[in-house]
Amino acid sequence: MTADDSFGRLDDDGYPAYTMGRAADMLGTTQGFLRAVEEARLITPLRSAGGHRRYSRYQLRIAARARELVDQGTPIEAACRIIILEDRLEEAQRINAEYRRSAEPANPTAAA
Template sequence: MPPRSTRPTDNLDDDDYPAYTMGRAAEMLSTSPAFLRALGENRLITPLRSEGGHRRYSRYQLRIAARARELVDQGTKIEDACRIVILEDQLEEARRINEELRAARAR
């Protein structure tokens, strides 16, 4: 796979760059690595792997994980929280596409 950028600082603004280790991601979310593994098992987020096989998370994935954590903290089962977050994401994407289509039709 070719490098995504030419300068090391180019990745700092990339929401999809896998910059965070599992330990750091868990710390940032005030949760455990087991919680992050459970999100992966429920197919909410799929971390990339470093050359050594360690999980690496992006800022986008951490935002998704934080939303799931909010739902779990409110008493939602983790499986259900993952499904809710997936549906919320799909709804947001459908709304974005709908708005683009409306704007194109208005032109």
């Protein structure tokens, strides 16, 4: 990938653009915290060719949510589990809404 290719992906929410040090600085946390959320399987950063962790903006948002919960006194393992369950609930609600839309008659007046 060339520098031009990388530049074009900066608006990609899933592009692993941030090093561990930069990610920790952006979140106002430690690299150890990022390792802990990785160990809890909340996020899995991409590894560079040299083995260094790279984080996407999406992963940083998830880690920021975990940090909020931890700052409120929630143990890190519980915070990670809460976020995973919140994500599953959101997905189930999305699927349910799609199902309800597809089950509605195309013309409501025709059903009457």
